[in-house]
Amino acid sequence: MFYRPEAGHGLPHDPFKALVAPRPIGWISTRDAEGRANLAPYSFFNGCGDNPPMVMFAQTGRKSRAEPVKDSIANIRATGEFACNIVGAALAEAMNASSGVHPAETDEFEVAGLTAVPCEAIAPPRVAEAPAVLECRLVRVIDDLPTWKPHAANIMVIGEVVGVHIRDEVLVEGRVDVLRFRPVARMGYMDYTTVEAGWEMLRPG
Template identity: 50%
Template sequence: MFYQPSEGHGLPHDPFKAIVAPRPIGWISTVNEAGGVNLAPYSFFNAFADSPPIVGFSSNGEKHSVVNARATGEFVASLATRPLAERMNLTSALLAENGGEFEFSGLEAAPSRLIAPPRVAESPAALECRVTAVQRLTDIAGKPIENWLVLGQVVGVHIDDAFVTSDGLFDMAAARVIARCGYMDYAEADTFFSMRRP
């Protein structure tokens, strides 16, 4: 089959998010200018550079995470894992601004070292970030669309020592990292293979 997204796909559900998968989940915490905390998962999330490390998330709509990150210049990306999956999903609920996602999901907010937004205490890893860009995306005609990209430089990294191996590697399998696979599907990273570059 072939289809042009502008003309529709004719399937019961849009396959795009299932094709571009699995996608890591950026579990983004921010604070607003009054200090109110917001926590939300974004499956349009990834790393964009490693030196300096830069990560980013994209929001469908100018949601609290985008507004707060733009206003304060900071966000934290906590790692979503299988033991935390159900509580991560609860934080996607449409609550009011400063809706208490930590309390609603039964999660503990741990203080960051260098920035104001807290991290998810139960998460095995978290990235403290300072915003480098907030960009509204456009289509090929240059027309603005309802999606915003937020990029941030990682200025601090938290790793639970229980997930650092004896040879100094972050143990993704032990951490049970999850990813979004489209539709209502998620995957747990538990099978790995290695290849050396030629």
């Protein structure tokens, strides 16, 4: 089949997210201007540079009809900092629990039964149970991305990684072994997957 997105796909569900998959999950922790913690997962997430190391995540849609911008981005605008907590398979249910729509003052660490501990280089807390955490300072918010939905907000956040936590048990001979924690990734629809295998492939030459 072929379709033009603006004309519709004719399928029961939009296939786009199932085609751009799997997508790693950016489990973003922030603090608001009053110091209250927030934790939320974003499936539009990835690295976008390594010198310096940078990551991006994006909001698509909105928090609610009354609040077009989600708490994570509002907090990052206010403080300029966030942490990206890597989601291992053992944390999948906690990650999902933190994805609910709550009032801004809700502490999703408590909702998900997680332990919030201090970061080293930034003020927001991190998930103690995470296999790795990237502490980030804001580089740029791109908030003029196009959207087809009234009142929706497609916003991209880019952060520079200024601190990295890695649990000792996921390091094997000086390398991160992702099979030790099996990162969770988003597929299309309501589907998720984990990394279960890996292989090395060298570039020609």
